[in-house]
Amino acid sequence: METPTATRNTETRYLSRPDGRIAYDVDGEGQLVVLVPGMGDLRATYRFLAPVLRGAGYRVAATELRGHGESDAAFATYGDTETAGDVLALIEELGGPAVIVGNSMGAGAAVMVAAQRPDLVSALVLVGPFVRNGKMSAMQRVLFRVAMAPVWAAAAWKSYLPKLYAGRRPDDFDAYRAQVVAALHVPGHAKAFSRTTHSNHDPAEARLAEISKPTLVIMGEQDPDFPDPKAEATWIADVLHGEAVMVAEAGHYPQSQQPDVTSNAVLGFLKGLGAHA
Numbered sequence: 001m002e003t004p005t006a007t008r009n010t011e012t013r014y015l016s017r018p019d020g021r022i023a024y025d026v027d028g029e030g031q032l033v034v035l036v037p038g039m040g041d042l043r044a045t046y047r048f049l050a051p052v053l054r055g056a057g058y059r060v061a062a063t064e065l066r067g068h069g070e071s072d073a074a075f076a077t078y079g080d081t082e083t084a085g086d087v088l089a090l091i092e093e094l095g096g097p098a099v100i101v102g103n104s105m106g107a108g109a110a111v112m113v114a115a116q117r118p119d120l121v122s123a124l125v126l127v128g129p130f131v132r133n134g135k136m137s138a139m140q141r142v143l144f145r146v147a148m149a150p151v152w153a154a155a156a157w158k159s160y161l162p163k164l165y166a167g168r169r170p171d172d173f174d175a176y177r178a179q180v181v182a183a184l185h186v187p188g189h190a191k192a193f194s195r196t197t198h199s200n201h202d203p204a205e206a207r208l209a210e211i212s213k214p215t216l217v218i219m220g221e222q223d224p225d226f227p228d229p230k231a232e233a234t235w236i237a238d239v240l241h242g243e244a245v246m247v248a249e250a251g252h253y254p255q256s257q258q259p260d261v262t263s264n265a266v267l268g269f270l271k272g273l274g275a276h277a
Contacts, residue, residue, distance in 0.1 A: 012070050015063075015090050020072030022086050026061040028054035031122070031270075032094055035062040036087055038104025038128070038252075039196045040157050042069045042180055045103060048170075048259030049266065056267055061094055063087065065106070067192020069183050078192060079199040080105055084112035088120065096120040099270060103127040103255060104225075105196075108204035115207035123273055124215045124240075125266055128223055128252045131236055132205035135227065150191040154184035157193070166222040166251035168258060176256070208239050215242030216269040218262060220250030243269075 014021040024043070033053055035046040043062035053060045065083055067073035075082070087109055091098045097120050102110035107129030114121040158181045165173060184190050217240075219226075219233035226232045230246055237244035245265045247254040254262045 015086070015093055017075075017086055017089060019076055020066070020074040022063060022066065022072075022090065023070035024061055024063040024090060026059065026094060028057075028059040030057045030059050032091070032096060032098040033058045033060050033270075034087060034091060034094075034098045034100050035060065036083065036100065036102040036106030036109060037063075037065060037068070038102075038106050038130075039065070039199065040068070040161075040180065040184075040193055041065075041103070041253075042183060044069075044176070044179065045253060046101070046255055047176075049101070049255050049263050052259075052263040052267065056270075058099075058270075059094075061090065061098075063090055065196065067189050067196065073186070073188030073192040075192070078196040080108040080112060080201055080204050083109035084116065088113050088117055091117075091120045097122040099123045099125065101125040101127065101266065102129065104252065105130050105199055105201070107131055108199075108201045111204045111211060112207055114213050115210040118213065121213050123213055123270070124211070124242075125218065125269065126215065126236065127218045127255055127262070128220060128225065129217060129236060130201050130204075130225070131208060133201045134225065150194045153190040153194050154181050157181065157184060163224055164252040165257060166224050167220060167249035170256045170259070208236075211240050214269075214273055215240040216265065217242055217244040218247060218254055218265055219244065220247050220252060220254045220257065222249070222251045225252055 010025040010027045037045045043064050050060050064071040066075045100110040107126035108131050217233045217237045219229045223229040233244040247258045250257040
């Protein structure tokens with residue numbers, strides 16, 4: 001059995017983009033699957049899903065966001081639109097089409113790629129997806145952005161993460177959280193993260209009607225980012241003519257909180273599509 005890590009022993013590669021480089025790794029043979037994490041997270045969030053996909057015969061690429069993990073933090077802008085451009089460029093680099101698995105804002109970026117270049121996307125898996133702005137008051141938005149200001153972003157995110165992991169936490173939660181926080185201490189990364197918190201999901205919502213690709217929505221039943229996780233998952237699945245899977249005892253990160261349930265759902269979806277090479 002493979003080591004449960006998205007990167008395994010693969011070498012970090014870099015995709016050159018205007019203003020900087022995007023870090024990623026790729027391994028395996030077969031249909032390309034691109035894994036995109038959410039804000040404040042690392043590509044290692046897919047440390048349990050990636051080896052399962054490789055073992056099932058897929059070529060798996062896991063990417064970092066701008067200013068996160070091993071990616072550069074010299075970019076002028078951050079957000080869904082920028083992430084979509086980076087993912088699109090990565091698929092072109094590796095040779096698509098690809099299945100895109102996106103968590104949180106990574107899901108919004110996945111939607112935009114599918115709308116812009118449907119020829120490069122074979123299917124979407126949206127996990128804890130932000131494909132539209134949440135219902136947050138102006139005051140709540142200001143308070144969150146103040147809390148995530150660069151000067152204390154690492155400490156604030158460390159404190160906030162347990163809430164996002166409502167339900168079952170992975171056995172390596174403490175070690176993984178330490179890894180996430182350490183990445184925020186890399187020079188420039190706290191500022192990049194803080195700027196990413198200003199992401200606007202309106203561009204993703206505006207393109208939902210254009211999506212014609214098979215879509216699976218996976219949502220934790222206890223995801224604290226949504227007032228009613230099931231209602232949000234159902235709405236997205238209905239709009240995209242896809243299917244929704246609710247994961248018990250999971251918050252915003254079912255891919256690591258309930259890896260067996262999530263992996264089985266993804267594999268079942270892909271095999272049902274005939275996406276297996």
